[in-house]
Amino acid sequence: MSPLISSIHYISKSIFSTKSIISRKPYFSTMSINLKSPVFAGNPIRSKTPKSTDPFSPTLAFQTLKLLLSGQTHVPEPSSPKFKVLPFRKGRPLAGSTGDLVKKWHLGWLSFGDFKDVLEGSEVKLSDDLLVYLGCNNKEKEQEEGEEFSIVYWAIDVTEGVSLVEKLGSKQLCFVELRTLMVATDWADDGAMGELAIAGHARALLEWHNTSRFCGSCGEMLIPAEAGTRKQCIKDSCKKRLYPRVDPVVIMLVIDKDNDRALLGKQSRFVPRMWSCLAGFLEPGESLEEAVRRETWEEAGIKVGEVVYHSSQPWPVGPSSMPCQLMIGFFAYATSLEINVDKSELEDAKWHSREDVKKALTFVEYEKAQKTSAYKVDQMCKGVEKSQNLASDFNVESGELAEMFVPGPYAIAHHLISSWVHQVSSNGIQTPNKGVHSRL
Numbered sequence: 020m021s022p023l024i025s026s027i028h029y030i031s032k033s034i035f036s037t038k039s040i041i042s043r044k045p046y047f048s049t050m051s052i053n054l055k056s057p058v059f060a061g062n063p064i065r066s067k068t069p070k071s072t073d074p075f076s077p078t079l080a081f082q083t084l085k086l087l088l089s090g091q092t093h094v095p096e097p098s099s100p101k102f103k104v105l106p107f108r109k110g111r112p113l114a115g116s117t118g119d120l121v122k123k124w125h126l127g128w129l130s131f132g133d134f135k136d137v138l139e140g141s142e143v144k145l146s147d148d149l150l151v152y153l154g155c156n157n158k159e160k161e162q163e164e165g166e167e168f169s170i171v172y173w174a175i176d177v178t179e180g181v182s183l184v185e186k187l188g189s190k191q192l193c194f195v196e197l198r199t200l201m202v203a204t205d206w207a208d209d210g211a212m213g214e215l216a217i218a219g220h221a222r223a224l225l226e227w228h229n230t231s232r233f234c235g236s237c238g239e240m241l242i243p244a245e246a247g248t249r250k251q252c253i254k255d256s257c258k259k260r261l262y263p264r265v266d267p268v269v270i271m272l273v274i275d276k277d278n279d280r281a282l283l284g285k286q287s288r289f290v291p292r293m294w295s296c297l298a299g300f301l302e303p304g305e306s307l308e309e310a311v312r313r314e315t316w317e318e319a320g321i322k323v324g325e326v327v328y329h330s331s332q333p334w335p336v337g338p339s340s341m342p343c344q345l346m347i348g349f350f351a352y353a354t355s356l357e358i359n360v361d362k363s364e365l366e367d368a369k370w371h372s373r374e375d376v377k378k379a380l381t382f383v384e385y386e387k388a389q390k391t392s393a394y395k396v397d398q399m400c401k402g403v404e405k406s407q408n409l410a411s412d413f414n415v416e417s418g419e420l421a422e423m424f425v426p427g428p429y430a431i432a433h434h435l436i437s438s439w440v441h442q443v444s445s446n447g448i449q450t451p452n453k454g455v456h457s458r459l
Contacts, residue, residue: 296348
């Protein structure tokens with residue numbers, strides 16, 4: 020059994036130890052205990068907000084940053100942190116390949132000095148309003164000339180820096196789509212999962228900065244504040260404060276309890292043979308449960324009664340106009356069974372038996388996708404970027420393929436589906452095929 024298949028097999032059998040915020044009884048979940056949190060959550064540099072008096076807090080770290088940018092190389096406090104910078108270009112983080120398709124990739128962190136050297140002579144003019152505070156690591160300190168330093172992490176958008184692509188390429192670093200890194204990640208590797216969460220958080224923040232340029236109240240410009248963690252209107256009579264937005268999305272596995280079936284949908288943008296859960300954005304003045312029932316009715320013509328919370332997941336790989344989606348997962352129990360698909364929403368929707376859905380949890384597909392993505396990252400970092408996109412790579416027919424498959428373990432849809440298929444409760448005990456669920 021390959022390392023990938025072994026880790027996915029473990030994921031599909033294990034439990035994510037969160038508690039339901041809606042249901043008060045046990046619910047099903049198969050998020051791995053290896054996955055300390057869902058993909059894109061569990062950011063290791065945001066576990067605790069530093070006190071404002073700490074030198075690695077956003078405010079004081081930003082003051083140190085301005086001193087460095089002004090040309091002062093000596094910082095006043097001996098305990099002042101070291102800085103690391105993660106550049107992004109067109110929403111893509113800088114990354115490098117290990118050359119080992121098992122260990123896969125790593126983020127392209129640059130020391131502050133190296134980053135300034137890289138920018139020298141480029142189209143990007145470094146200023147403090149471009150850098151966005153990501154977090155700090157004051158537990159694991161780096162050694163340099165016998166001294167210990169906490170690390171503060173920053174992100175920056177260098178989209179205008181066309182010449183940087185070649186310059187960083189000489190260091191075997193390249194800007195890679197976050198989705199590609201997501202699929203290429205070894206989900207049983209805590210370090211890789213942590214870097215993925217950091218990159219996701221950074222992309223969401225930078226995209227929010229790019230799409231929030233003007234005040235919605237008065238139309239004046241917005242400027243970064245508090246080390247880029249918020250923005251503020253420049254007009255004295257307004258001074259409106261803006262914080263990063265979150266776009267809540269309900270995603271639900273609709274279940275026909277009596278016939279032991281689940282409803283899966285297919286969108287035209289999906290790769291061939293892939294099916295998934297229904298999903299939709301929350302509307303103003305609507306509860307989560309109402310959104311689940313409305314979206315299921317609108318997309319598939321199915322009425323829903325019981326709605327049971329499962330888990331949630333940050334999803335920073337959506338379109339840049341919606342930079343930080345939060346996927347909120349549910350089981351939804353159908354009270355009607357006749358499907359009436361809205362073709363403007365879905366290409367198709369069908370009821371599938373538990374056995375058929377179990378077959379769709381196919382490791383062959385996930386292994387193929389992961390190997391393809393890891394190889395793509397490696398080739399890009401070596402300057403051998405292929406012309407075809409990930410979707411076409413993913414669709415290469417090889418090996419034994421199932422008639423249908425569902426999204427991989429990086430997606431909350433996978434865990435909703437796997438939970439129902441295996442009927443694993445929160446205490447890890449196998450439960451009967453029917454009737455074990457919670458009422459609102």
